[in-house]
Amino acid sequence: MPRVFFSRIKKYYSFYTGGFxxxxxxxxxxxxxxxxxxxIGWTFMAxxxxxxxxxxxxxxxxxxxxxYVAGRRVPAIFNGMATGADxxxxxxxxxMAGTLYAKGYDGLAxxxxxxxxxxxxxxxxxxxxRKFGQFTIPDFMGARYGGHTARSIxxxxxxxxxxxxxTAQIYGVGIITSRFLGISFExxxxxGLAGLLVCSFLGGMRAVTWTxxxxxIILIIAYLMPxxxxxxxxxxxxxxxxxxxxxxENVTAREDEIMADPAQASAREAYxxxxxxxxxxxxxxxxxHNPIAAEEITQLKRDREIAEAKARPLNHHAEPFPGQTExxxxxxxLNFIALTFCLxxxxxxxxxxxxxxxxxxxxxxxxxxxxxxxxxxxxLYFTAPAYAVFAKYEVYTNLVGTSIVELPGWVxxxxxxxxxxxxxINRDGILQLAELTLNPDVIVLATPEIAGLPYxxxxxVAAGGLAAALSTADGLLLTIANALSHDVYYQxxxxxxxxxxxxxxxxxxxxxxxxxxxxxxxxxxxTILSMVAWAFSIAASCFFPALVLGIFWKRATKQGAVAGMxxxxxxxxxxxxxxxxxxxxxxxxxxxxxAGIFGIPAGFMVILLVSLFTPAPDRETQNMVExxxxxxxxx
Amino acid sequence: MQLTDKHREYxxxxxxxxxxxxxxxFAVTFLVVxxxxxxxxxxxxxxxxxxxxxxxxxxxxxxxxxxxxxxxMNELDEEYGVAEDGR
Numbered sequence: 021m022p023r024v025f026f027s028r029i030k031k032y033y034s035f036y037t038g039g040f041x042x043x044x045x046x047x048x049x050x051x052x053x054x055x056x057x058x059x060i061g062w063t064f065m066a067x068x069x070x071x072x073x074x075x076x077x078x079x080x081x082x083x084x085x086x087x088y089v090a091g092r093r094v095p096a097i098f099n100g101m102a103t104g105a106d107x108x109x110x111x112x113x114x115x116m117a118g119t120l121y122a123k124g125y126d127g128l129a130x131x132x133x134x135x136x137x138x139x140x141x142x143x144x145x146x147x148x149x150r151k152f153g154q155f156t157i158p159d160f161m162g163a164r165y166g167g168h169t170a171r172s173i174x175x176x177x178x179x180x181x182x183x184x185x186x187t188a189q190i191y192g193v194g195i196i197t198s199r200f201l202g203i204s205f206e207x208x209x210x211x212g213l214a215g216l217l218v219c220s221f222l223g224g225m226r227a228v229t230w231t232x233x234x235x236x237i238i239l240i241i242a243y244l245m246p247x248x249x250x251x252x253x254x255x256x257x258x259x260x261x262x263x264x265x266x267x268x269e270n271v272t273a274r275e276d277e278i279m280a281d282p283a284q285a286s287a288r289e290a291y292x293x294x295x296x297x298x299x300x301x302x303x304x305x306x307x308x309h310n311p312i313a314a315e316e317i318t319q320l321k322r323d324r325e326i327a328e329a330k331a332r333p334l335n336h337h338a339e340p341f342p343g344q345t346e347x348x349x350x351x352x353x354l355n356f357i358a359l360t361f362c363l364x365x366x367x368x369x370x371x372x373x374x375x376x377x378x379x380x381x382x383x384x385x386x387x388x389x390x391x392x393x394x395x396x397x398x399x400l401y402f403t404a405p406a407y408a409v410f411a412k413y414e415v416y417t418n419l420v421g422t423s424i425v426e427l428p429g430w431v432x433x434x435x436x437x438x439x440x441x442x443x444x445i446n447r448d449g450i451l452q453l454a455e456l457t458l459n460p461d462v463i464v465l466a467t468p469e470i471a472g473l474p475y476x477x478x479x480x481v482a483a484g485g486l487a488a489a490l491s492t493a494d495g496l497l498l499t500i501a502n503a504l505s506h507d508v509y510y511q512x513x514x515x516x517x518x519x520x521x522x523x524x525x526x527x528x529x530x531x532x533x534x535x536x537x538x539x540x541x542x543x544x545x546x547t548i549l550s551m552v553a554w555a556f557s558i559a560a561s562c563f564f565p566a567l568v569l570g571i572f573w574k575r576a577t578k579q580g581a582v583a584g585m586x587x588x589x590x591x592x593x594x595x596x597x598x599x600x601x602x603x604x605x606x607x608x609x610x611x612x613x614x615a616g617i618f619g620i621p622a623g624f625m626v627i628l629l630v631s632l633f634t635p636a637p638d639r640e641t642q643n644m645v646e647x648x649x650x651x652x653x654x655x
Numbered sequence: 656m657q658l659t660d661k662h663r664e665y666x667x668x669x670x671x672x673x674x675x676x677x678x679x680x681f682a683v684t685f686l687v688v689x690x691x692x693x694x695x696x697x698x699x700x701x702x703x704x705x706x707x708x709x710x711x712x713x714x715x716x717x718x719x720x721x722x723x724x725x726x727x728m729n730e731l732d733e734e735y736g737v738a739e740d741g742r
Contacts, residue, residue, distance in 0.1 A: 128709035139680045142721040143673045265701030338706040340691035387725035405710040652737045
């Protein structure tokens with residue numbers, strides 16, 4: 021029976037992939053015949069969202085196991101694709117190449133962190149959670165550490181981590197829809213919300229799983245296509261991942277030229293002069309102690325920072341941890357390591373990823389499924405650095421040094437949206453590197469135009485970005501709603517609730533959470549990437565120690581776990597909020613996004629110490645731990 | 656429920672495998688990053704070595720680690736008779 025199911029699913033998705041490629045080609049022909057850009061954008065959005073809605077409606081269900089864990093019959097390879105889409109968010113799809121463009125080597129912390137975390141998932145968690153085989157992560161905490169306390173803290177951690185994350189996704193949806201449909205950001209957010217709910221509302225995990233597979237296929241095609249074209253244009257080899265080393269050498273050579281060019285230096289000096297001028301203004305305002313001026317001072321300080329960044333000499337793209345002094349470089353290295361560590365452990369702790377491994381048919385397939393997940397994720401993350409290098413090559417060779425009136429069309433079209441800014445500060449009519457401001461998000465979104473590809477490809481990229489944001493948001497929404505409906509309502513409030521009632525509560529909460537997240541996102545808080553990065557530290561310090569010790573150390577007790585989760589989470593939140601909002605002195609120079617570097621070890625220490633001073637878990641709990649360790653063992 | 660020696664040996668071998676793979680994971684990530692500045696002058700496939708490892712090499716190793724673990728554990732399950740029945 022499972023084999024028949026597998027081959028049927030395989031057939032469906034092969035047809036679907038073929039159909040999607042045909043659809044893109046048909047639109048390309050239509051564009052050639054004169055279909056306006058705006059229409060192409062609308063067609064892409066409408067067609068893909070209609071498709072997700074179709075899958076969502078076909079997968080509707082009233083069965084609890086189907087709703088929470090897709091009936092536990094998702095084959096390893098498809099669970100891999102679904103996990104890939106679940107995992108790769110708007111930040112990965114749109115933001116990552118841009119971050120790499122801006123930070124060079126130092127941006128690789130994200131590439132390594134977001135892939136290396138799956139090694140921890142595979143080795144320490146996925147097979148054991150599958151053997152445990154319930155519905156949520158708080159379920160595991162509840163069963164392993166008996167009683168409602170551990171479960172409640174886990175619910176709190178789930179909410180904290182997933183909510184910031186889901187807000188960032190909906191924000192991403194707003195950006196994409198507003199750009200490609202020509203509607204306002206706020207309306208875009210709520211259009212995106214509708215797209216989200218059609219996937220998950222009727223069918224829960226079952227619907228989300230099968231739409232995520234469809235979304236993965238779209239997002240990976242959309243991500244690879246522009247950079248493959250660009251690679252072919254620049255190097256005549258359509259495999260960007262293999263050849264961008266040579267392009268990187270060109271970029272490095274060009275960086276040296278730019279540094280040696282007197283016109284470039286004059287632009288940087290002009291920015292330094294501006295920064296000095298702003299510093300004087302700030303000092304004058306601060307001297308008066310006028311509370312009304314506080315806002316103005318903050319604004320001026322921000323302007324000064326921007327000007328100072330532009331005045332700084334250029335760093336080489338591939339240079340690890342650039343800095344003016346040795347101490348600065350060491351702090352950069354420490355931060356790189358801390359961030360990589362937090363992202364990895366966070367990956368292995370985010371509930372929406374972990375619950376995907378409840379959906380495979382067996383422990384065996386759970387293990388294989390982590391491999392497929394990582395493989396599908398790898399395809400994108402392996403390509404992102406190439407994207408950044410090709411974009412940099414394009415900007416450094418074809419943009420910098422050209423006359424400002426002759427800049428290519430894409431600069432103007434993205435400048436209208438405020439994502440690209442050009443300022444001729446030294447008034448020589450030529451664009452110097454310091455005079456160009458690129459928003460990181462623009463790298464992926466504008467690459468099709470930079471490479472001179474037809475608008476269809478830009479539409480495809482937007483559809484891919486939308487798929488990435490929607491799939492992640494759906495997984496997260498479901499995780500939040502399930503934690504509330506299953507763990508809080510069913511497990512703690514009403515154990516007698518009927519199936520119908522449980523699902524009704526779950527769907528109601530899903531709708532409510534989605535609305536709140538959309539409302540928060542429509543206020544445009546902070547940047548996508550930093551919000552997402554917070555979620556990693558939060559999840560890592562709350563869940564990782566208790567999950568790992570719960571499986572690998574029978575002696576870990578209820579009191580230990582509760583104390584460890586609270587201390588880990590508390591310390592992380594304290595550091596994060598303190599540094600970000602209250603100008604707290606940084607410990608060892610670690611930035612707020614890596615707050616988990618303190619919370620995670622603290623969590624482990626506290627669980628170890630408290631467990632040793634409290635009575636060992638009872639026989640029943642120990643049996644449960646043993647049963648999780650051996651695939652065939654029944655309690 | 657009584658664990659046999661066979662069960663214990665299976666678990667020990669699992670722990671040994673997990674530990675070895677984690678050591679490789681640690682080295683390829685954190686050791687390389689720590690010494691990145693010292694390795695920066697070595698060139699590999701046109702890339703500076705630490706950049707290549709961060710952007711590609713480490714990722715390939717991660718994929719291989721997970722693949723190896725899945726294969727090896729599925730074999731151990733059979734060998735020690737703890738595989739799930741049925742499927």
